[in-house]
C-alpha cells in the first residue's frame with residue numbers, strides 16, 4: 001500500500017486524515033511517517049503508517065476498555081474465529097451435535113467434519129470417522145491458527161494499556 005493510499009482509509013476505529021511531517025521515533029524503520037487520524041469517538045491521534053497497516057493502531061485508546069473486557073471474557077482458543085479482535089465474539093453454534101465448535105456431523109459422508117475460521121474465512125480441515133479424532137484435529141488447528149491471533153491480540157491490549 002502506498003503511503004498516499006492510507007488517507008481516507010479506516011483502521012479499526014481510526015480514519016486517516018492526513019500525513020504529517022513527524023517521523024515516528026524508535027520505530028527502527030527509517031522514514032516511517034506519522035498520520036493524523038480521527039477516532040470514531042471524536043478524538044485525534046497520530047499513528048505511523050506501519051502501525052496502521054499492521055493493525056497496531058486501531059483506536060485513540062478508547063477501544064482498550066472494550067478489548068480488555070472481551071479478552072477477559074473470551075480468551076479461550078475455541079472462541080476465536082476471527083483475526084479481528086473486535087470480532088472475536090461469536091456465539092457458539094447452532095445444531096452442533098459434537099458439542100465442539102468447528103466439529104460437525106456430516107450425514108452425507110458419514111463422518112465428523114472439522115473446520116476452522118481463520119481471518120474470517122472457513123477452512124476445511126478434514127473428515128474423521130471418530131469424534132475423538134475430529135476433536136483432537138480441531139484442537140491442533142486451534143493451536144496452529146488461533147494461538148498466534150490471540151498472542152497478537154494480547155500484545156495489542158498491552159500496547160494500548162501503555163498509551
Ligand SMILES: [Zn+2]
Pocket residue numbers: 013039040041042043059060061062063
Ligand atoms: Zn476513540
